[in-house]
Amino acid sequence: MFTGIVQGCAEVVSVELLPGLSRLGLRLPEHMLEGLELGASVSVDGCCLSVTSMNGAIVTFDLMRATLHLTTLEKCEPGHLLNVERAARFGEDIGGHLMSGHISCRATITELDVAPNNLRIWFSVPDGFQSFILDKGYIGIDGISLTVGALREGAFCVNLIPETMARTTLADKEMGDEVNIEIDPQTQAIVETVERVLKTRSMV
Structure with a gap:
């Protein structure tokens, strides 16, 4: 599990395409390396990935086809920066909200509203997720725990404070980025339960 409080940005140093998967090499921030072991879970732009090898600060992860298809990690290239967070430990503060690192879908940036010390970003979401x-409510965006600021048909927005803009990659996104x-x-569980009950009642 993760908290959605990003601990740093990791540089993509290698992307190796292998049969059925992609091997992603990241240079993790030094403060995230202590105690890191093979098999440990790390949130990478919101995706829960397992460490497959370590060489100093260079840590690699294997991405299966399903992960590549569902997430933006298929577009990673050397030099890109990604949000990273180590798995939460028992007894630590949960500053954001509990997140599993299981991506639901991609969203596309449709509007950027820049103001002093504030950035509002609007995203469009695929059918079935609105x-x-x-x-x-809570939502995870590239591994960042954020609060939904407003809704409109097929879209939602979040508001970023200077701390979030400084600690994550979200402030560097552009129109059309996913x-x-x-x-x-x-x-999701509550909404699906209510929808199921209402559908059952309508059939009676």
């Missing part, structure tokens, strides 16, 4: 996104979205699982 009902799970609630005003003032991001990884993790829907809050509790919200």
Whole structure:
């Protein structure tokens, strides 16, 4: 599990295409290396990945075809920066909200509203996911725990404070860029249950 509080940005140093998977090499920030072991879980732009090898600060992860198809990691190239977070430990503060690192879908940036000390970003989401996104609810964007600022048909926005802009890659995104979205699982479960009950009642 993760908290959605990004601990640093990791540079992509290599992308190796192998049969059925892609091997991603990242240069992790030094403060994230202590105690890191093979098999450990790391959130990379919101995707829960397992460490497959380590060579100093260079850590590699294997991405299966399903992960590449669903997430933006298929577009990684050397030099790109990605948000990273080590798995949460028992007893640590949960500053954001609990996240699994299982991406629900991609969203596309449709509007950037830049103001002093604030950035509002609007995202369009695929059909079938809008009902799970609630005003003032939690959402994970590229591994960042954020609060939904507002909704409109097929889209939602978030507001970034200077700290979030400085600690993550989200402030560097441009119009048309895609991001990884993790829907809050509790919200999804409640919405799906209500929809199922209403559908059952309508059939009676």
